[in-house]
Amino acid sequence: MRIRFLVVCFVSLMAALPAAAPLAAQEDDSKKSDFYYVNVLIEKIYPYQKGYVVVYRKGISQMARTYLPLEWFKGAGAKGEIIQIGSGTRWPCLTIFYKSGEFDHLRLYLRQDPNHASWGNIPVGTNLDSEFEGIEELKLEF
Numbered sequence: 001m002r003i004r005f006l007v008v009c010f011v012s013l014m015a016a017l018p019a020a021a022p023l024a025a026q027e028d029d030s031k032k033s034d035f036y037y038v039n040v041l042i043e044k045i046y047p048y049q050k051g052y053v054v055v056y057r058k059g060i061s062q063m064a065r066t067y068l069p070l071e072w073f074k075g076a077g078a079k080g081e082i083i084q085i086g087s088g089t090r091w092p093c094l095t096i097f098y099k100s101g102e103f104d105h106l107r108l109y110l111r112q113d114p115n116h117a118s119w120g121n122i123p124v125g126t127n128l129d130s131e132f133e134g135i136e137e138l139k140l141e142f
Helices: 002-031
Strands: 035-048 051-058 062-069 080-085 093-099 102-111
Touching (some): 035 102
Parallel strands (some): 080 102
Antiparallel strands (some): 035 051, 035 093, 093 102
């Protein structure tokens, strides 16, 4: 008798599982975020009076450059955040966050020591002001 009862309970449970599966799928979809991120290793970063010039690897053998205005790193709700990384083996990187496929904000992980190999200097007299004008979003080349 007990075996029949257990078999009926087991069969009932197995029959109810497919009906509960769509509910579980709906819960998982509601937990998904509209955000995703991309990490890019920085080859060299150059501070400039209007922002940062970031050189990063594009593919295996090519380099690309992007310009990050200083305004992006100022005030509440800024588009950028600088995070200082201390000594160790961690190399500087740029993490770009997208929301629904559009650029939202970024985090720039930089070494504190300006003598680190990742820091560079722009030659005196170089004018890059026009490169920093009108930048509203970050578009990287890959």
